[in-house]
Amino acid sequence: MSSSDFEHEVKLSLTVNGRRYTRTVEPRMLLADFLRHELGLTGTHVGCEHGVCGACTVQFDGEPARSCLTFAVQAQGHAISTVESLAGGPGKLSVLQEAFRECHGLQCGYCTPGILMTMQAYLAQHPDPTEAEVREALSGNLCRCTGYQHIVDAVLLAAKNLRAGAAA
C-alpha cells in the first residue's frame, strides 16, 4: 500500500459484446474512446463528452451508462455491450431496431445507438409502457433531427411486438 499503487498505465481485461479483450491503457482514456478507437466499435457515438446528449450510452453490466463519463479502466472485469451487439447477426435487426425502421425513428442516425442501448434495457424492464413513460425514459437522450415523435412511436411499437413475441 504505497503511492506505487497509483499507476500510469493499467492492464485492462473486460468483456465487450460477449468477447474478452485485454489491453493496456492510460487511466484517462474514456470508455467511449476505448470502444471506438481501440476496439474499432465505432457504433457508439460521441456527441458532447459531458454526459448530456446520451449518444455515447452503452450498457455497463446490462445497465445503460454514459461511456463518456466512465474511464475504460473502470470496466476492468465488467461486461459492456454496445449497439453492435443488438442485431444478433449480419443482415438481421432486433425487434427494436426493426421498429425504428418501420416508424422512421431516425434521420441522421447519430443519436440512434445511444437511444437503442437505453430503450432496449428499458423495455426489458417495462414491457408495457405508456407514451408518457416512454418520453420520460427517453429524456436523457437528445435527438436534434426527429422531434422524437417517431422515436416514441418506434419504442411503443417495439414494446407491442416484443409482448406479442413473448406471448407466442
Added chain:
Amino acid sequence: MSTRYFGQPVKRNEDARLLTGSALFVDDVELSGMLHAAFLRSPHAHAKIISIDVEAAKARPGVIAIYTAEDLGDYWQHGPLLVPPPPVPGIVFNLRTQVPLAKGVTRHVGEPVVLVIAESRYIAEDAVGDIYIDWEALPVAAELEAAARPDAPRVYPDIPGNVAAHAHQKRGDYGRAAKDAHVTIKRRFTYDHGCSQPMETRGVVAQWDNKADKLTIWDTTQAPVAIRNGMAAMLGLSERQVRVIAPFIGGGFGPKIMMFYPEEVLIPWVAIQLNTPVKWIEDRAEHFFATTHERGQIHDAEMAIDKEGKIIGIKDVFLHDTGAYDPYGLTVPINSQCTLLGPYVVPHYDSMFTAVFTNKTLVTPYRGAGRQHGVFVMERLLDIAAREIGITPAEIRRRNFIAPDAFPYNHGIIYQDFTELTYDSGNYEPILDQVLATIGYEKFLAEEQPRLRAEGKCVGIAVVCYVEGTGIGPYEGAKVQVQASGKVSVVTGIGTQGQGHFTSFAQIVADACGVDVTNVEVITGDTDAFYWGAGTFASRGAVVAGNAIGQAAGLVRQKILATAAEHFECAETDLIIENGKVSLNGVPGHSITLGELAGMANPMRGAVAPGTEPGLEATSYFGPPMGATASGAHAMIVEVDPETMMVEIKRYAVAHDCGVVINPLIVEGQVQGGVAQGIGNAFFEDLVYNDEGQLLNASLADYLLPSSMDVPRMEMTHTVTPSPLNPLGIKGVGEAGAIPVGPLFAQALEDALQLPKRGVELLDIPLSPSKLWELARNA
C-alpha cells in the same frame, strides 16, 4: 411509368446500417499512422497577440508539429467569399473573411490561434495547455445595438460603426400610403436564432497519397463538391487530385455548408506537409465557438392597416449581427427581409437593414436562415393589428392572403437567389382552414377557453402562417446506371445529413426503372463518384437533385426499352418493365433481367453501330429558374402555470403544403424535427453573452436543446399545390417546421396569460419562464 414507390411511406434504405452501428461517420475513419489535431483558441473576444511561446509544447513527448500563423507561409490566406451579395441597387457590402490561424489579433472567442499535431488527441490537448500567449485585450463590440453605434469599439479599425453591409429594398411608396391608414402599429422586435448544435460536431480527416499524388478528405460537409474545388485551388492541386467524401453526417442544418472553416482548410494542408493522415474532430466545447451561429436581429417595424385589417404597407429598419467575419454574404438578412412578407399581399414595403460586425462567432444560415426573424416581425404585427380592430388572429391572416389565382406572384424585391422574389404557386386559405379545424380553433375560443379560465386555468391558443422559399438554384446533377447485378445505382453530388436521400432518390429511380426500391443504391457525397453539384442547403436537395435524378432515370428507362426492343425484335410499346425485368406483353416466359440487358449494352467483342454509347446509363442536370415556395400554418394550445410561468404544450397542429410529396414519412419527420428546433429556439435555446463577448453557457447542460418531454406530439395535415417549376412538382420541406414557432409561442402565451390586457406584449424571442415572469410582474 408506375408510381409504386413515389408518394409512398417507403421505409428507408439507409436505416439498417445506421441502426446496427455500421454506418461510417467522419470520426469513424481510422488510418494507419494517423495523427491528431487540437487548437489553441482565443480566450478573448478581441485581443492583440503580443507573443506566442510554443517551446514547452514542442518538447512534450508525442507532439509532432506545431503551427502558428507565421508557420503557414503563403498558405495563410483569407477565406473566400462564399455567397456574393445580391444585386440590390445601392447595396453596401464590406467583405471580411476569416483566416486559418489568427495573426496579430483575434476577433472572437474560439478563433484558432495555434494548431498542434500529436500522436493522440489527448496529447494534443495536453500540448495546447503548454502554450503560452501574451495577450493584450482590446475593447469589445459585443451587443448588437451597441456595436452599431458610431463610437462603438471597432472590430476592424477602418470600419466605423462596424457596418458590414447596408441594403434598402422598396416596393411602392410606404410613406405616402401610410397616411391613409386606419391604424399604424409600430414596435421594436428582437429575435435571436441561437445555433444549430447537430448531435455530431464537425470533423475532418485528410490523407495524402504520395504514390498517387492524391488527397482524400473526409469532411462533415453539406457541400463536398464546393469543398473539393476550393481545396484544390488553395493547395495548388487539380480538382482530380482531390477527393472529398462526406460520409454519413450526423445532422447539418446549415453550418456544415462549404464554409472553408479554418480547420477544414488546415487539416488537408498539414496532412500533405507531414505526409501522414491527420484527424481533427471538433469537441462540443469547441463547437459553441468555432461552428457558425445564426443569432440575432433587432427590428423597428411599422405596419399600416385599413379598417378591414388589410395591410396597406410595412416599414422595417433592422440591425443584423453578422459576427466577426461575413464570408456568407447577406443570405441571412436578405432572407429575413423577403420572408417577412409571408403569404400576404403587402402593397407597400420599405425595408432597410444594416449588418453589423461584432466580436462574436460568425453568423451564417442555420435551418430557416433568417426567415424566422422576418416571420416573427410580420406575424406579431398582424396579431397586434387584429387586436386593434377587434378580429381574431386567424381572421386577419385570412383577409390578407395572396389569392390563389394571383400566382406566379411577384413581390417586386430581390431574393437570396438574385431573382425577383416570386412565388411559383400556392393556396393559403385551405391550409389555414385545415390547421384551424385540426386544433378546433372556434370551439376552443367559444367554449373550452372560457370554461377552463373559469376553473382558473391559463390556457391560450395561437395560429400563424408562413411561406418558405425552397429549392433554389443553381443546379444539381445525377448519373443513373443499371449494374450488371441488376441493381440500379444513382450518384449525385450533394451531401446528405439525415434527410432520407438514400430512399427518396431511390423511390424516383425504382419507379422509372421498374426495380425494387431496395435495389437502388444511392451514392452521395463522394466527389470521385460524381463531379458536379452545389450542395444541400435552402431545402433544395429533394427538389433540385430529385428532379435531376428523375430526368436521368427517365433517360435510362428509354435505353432499357430500346435495348430490350432490339433483343426481342419488337416495338418498345410491347414491353413492360417490372420487378427488375423487361417482359414481352402477353407472351409469358419472354423476359430478360435488367442485369442481362446491362451486359448486352456493353459488348466486349465485335463491332457496334456508329454512335453507340455503352451501358444503360444517363447523366442529367436540373436547374430551376427560381425557388419553389412552400407554405404552411401551425396552431398550438398551451397551458401556463401563472406562478412559475412553466409552459405545457397541450396540442400542436401543422398544416403544410410542400407540393408533391415523394415520401410522406420522410416529410413528416422533417417537419417534426423542424418544429422541435423551433420550440428550442422559441423557449429553450439562448446564447447568453456578456459585454466582454464571452458566451456564458457553452455546454449542452446550459444551452438547452429540447428533450423528448419538451416536444409534443404533432397532428399533421397536408395539402398539395404542385410547383410548376420542376417536372416532379415538388417543393422543399427541410426548414418549414422550424420557421413559425417563435411567433406561435408569443401569441399563445399572450393569450394564455391575457397579457395584452395587462399592457404586456411578447416582442422578443427566445422566451423563458424567467423572462415571462419578469415581463408580467412589471405589468
Added chain:
Amino acid sequence: MKPAPFRYAAAQSLEHALALKAEAGEEARFLAGGQSLIPAMNFRLAQPAMLIDLNPLDDLDYITVDNGALRIGARTRYSRVEHCAEVARWQPLLAEVLPNIAHPQIRNRGTLCGNLSNADPASELPAVMLAAGARMHAHSAGGDRWIAAADFFINLFETALQPDEMLVEIELPALPARSGTCFIEVARRPGDYAMAGVAASLTLDANGRCGSASIALCNAGPTPMAAAAAAQLLIGGVLDAEAIAAAAAQAQEEVEPNGNVHCTADYQRHLAGVLTRRALTSAAARARQGTSA
C-alpha cells in the same frame, strides 16, 4: 475535451482507499460515480494528479433500515435507492427527489455520497439531507466521525470533509409518525438542475398541530439553504393555508439566490416562495392522511 493525465488506483478495501488518500492528500480525489468529476475533468476544469477509484468497493453498496432509520453506503448508486421499496416506505422524501436528479443513465452510475461530497448547492440532494436531518459518516485512516448535514455543507463545492477523509455512509433518521414530506422543483427540462427546489418535512403533534418542521431549498445560495425561521413560524400552529403562506413568505426572505443563465435572482426568490407554499401544502396533507408521501 479529453481529461489531463492522472495516476489511478483501484481501491481494494475501505482501508486501502483511506491509506491512499492519507498519503496523497489533496492531490488525489476519490472517484465515485464520476458523473460530476469526469465531466469536470473532460473540460479540464478539474485536473487531479491521482484518482482513487471507489467503484470496486462492493462492501459499500448497501441500504440498511433499522427501525426506520436508513443508512446508505458510499458505493450505493442512485438507481438502487430510487427503486428500493424500503426507501420509499421509510424516507419518502429521498424516494421523491431521486427521479429529479439527472437521467436514468446518470443515476445508474452516480452515488449519493459522491453527490454530497461534491456539495453543489444547485443539487437537490443536499437540501433533502438538511430537511431530513441526515448525518454524514466520515472516515479517515485515523478514525471516523459523524457530521450533521447542517454542518457538512460549508460553501460552494466545499464540505466539512478533511483532505484525508472520505464520506463512507449517510444516515437518515426515522421519520416520526404523523409526518408528511414533499420535494418539489422547477427545472428548465426534466433532469436539469432546478432553478429552485424545496424539500419540506412536517410532523404533527397529537393535537394535529405542527410538532416539527424543516424546510430546505436548493439553488438558493452558496450552500443548500435551510429556511429555519420559516419552519419555526409553523411550529405549534395549525397547518392551514394562512400559516403556510406566511412560512412561504418567510422562506422567500431567507434565501440568497444568485441568478444564472436561465433565470434572474428575483425569479428564483419568487419561485422559492411559491414552491415552499406548494411543498408545505402537500406535506401537510400527507401528514394528515398519515401517508407521509
